[in-house]
Amino acid sequence: MVVHLPPAAALRAFEAAARHNSFTAAANELNITPSAVSHQLRHLEDLWQMPLFTRTRKLSLTFAGQQLAPIVRQFLNSLEDTLADLRSPDLVEPLRVSLTQSFAVKWLLPRLPEFSENTPNVNIWISTTDQLARFDVEDIDVAIRLGTGPYYPLHAEPLLREYIFPVASPKLIGQYGEVINTSDILRYPLILRSGNSAVPRWELWFEKLGFDYVVPSSGPRFPDTAMTIEAAVAGQGVALVRSAHITDELASGRLVKLSKMSVPSPLVYHFVCASGAEKRPKVAAFKSWILKHAAVAQALYDERDGGNSSD
Missing domain, CATH: 1.10.10.10 (Winged helix-like DNA-binding domain superfamily/Winged helix DNA-binding domain)
Known part of the structure; x- marks a missing residue:
């Protein structure tokens, strides 16, 4: 009609x-x-x-x-x-950002007030998903992707590389004793994860350290980062974590690195947008801001977590 x-x-x-x-x-x-x-x-x-x-x-x-x-x-x-x-000269534009829930909660959200204060004409609208963003069908401007790249034909820039290492509560360490060698961790209960390939795996950590160990398949499993960290804080076992997700817990002493042996993550966070969109003012402002904070965070992770890493 x-x-x-x-x-x-x-x-x-x-x-x-x-x-x-x-x-x-x-x-x-x-x-x-x-x-x-x-x-x-x-x-x-x-x-x-x-x-x-x-x-x-x-x-x-x-x-x-x-x-x-x-x-x-x-x-x-x-x-x-x-x-x-x-x-209206006071128009506030939305910038739609897609990323994983764990990275949003543990890394981006604590830093966002500074961006909002310095860029009041842009509002950040966050959506969280573990799936790769689809710029051709989804209404998003920017995605923070954890992967290997290069995400062609999209515009992508490396943002942040983390380290993977075990942590435990002080109470649990007092119960099971200090970890001197990698094999000492086997005395501890290990917190297991369910999820996709981006989840830190004990198998990878032991393999990178040259230790032959079959991780038990039984035991409680947690589906996301927040639950895994809270389980470790509660003393339920040792959690294998990423650098960006654990800064507050390490700084407060609620969790302690159980071993000085860290493994560089095989995955990298990338800033991703449609090709050409990186030149749009609101996208360019966010990119400049997040790259600056990522560089500061990377220096911290390299110093704190990378000194004894196994490449």
Whole structure:
């Protein structure tokens, strides 16, 4: 079915005439002549092929006119409000960022107030997922992806590389004793993870350290980073963690690195956007800001976690 859309002037004439029940009053409001209003409405009736007014001594809406008048009025009001917002010098643009929930909660959110303070004309809208963002079908501007890259044909820049290492609560260390050698960790209960290939795996950690050990398949498993860290804080076992997710717990002493042997993560966080979008002002501002904070964080991780890493 083909819908014939009329000119905006005809819609305005119809809305004003319907509200005033008068061509003359509508003409005065629109600063045109009554004959111009009548001409616009005839054009509208011909286009839609239905009468909108009963033209007797007193002008009145037909049934079709009564049904259409509030719809046209709502459309015009919404159009005017939107145009006013878009013309406003105080317009705040959304920047839609997709990333994993764990990285959002443990790394990005604590830093976001600075970006909002320095860039008040951009609002960050966050969506979290473990799936790769689809710029061709999703309404997002930027994604923070954890992977190997290169994500062609998208624009991608390396952001941050973490280290993987075991942590435990001071209470658990007091119960099982200090870890001097890698084999000492086997005295401890290990917290296991379920999830995709991005999840830190004990098998990889032991393999990188040259230690032949079959991780038990039984025992409780946790589906996300937050649960795993809380389980470790509660003393339920040793958690294998990433650098970016554990800074607060290490700084507060709630968790302690159980071994000085860290393994560089095989995956890297990348800043990703559609090709060419990196030049858009709001994307460029966010990219510059997050790359600066990533560089500071990378220096911390290299010093804190990388000194005894096994490449």
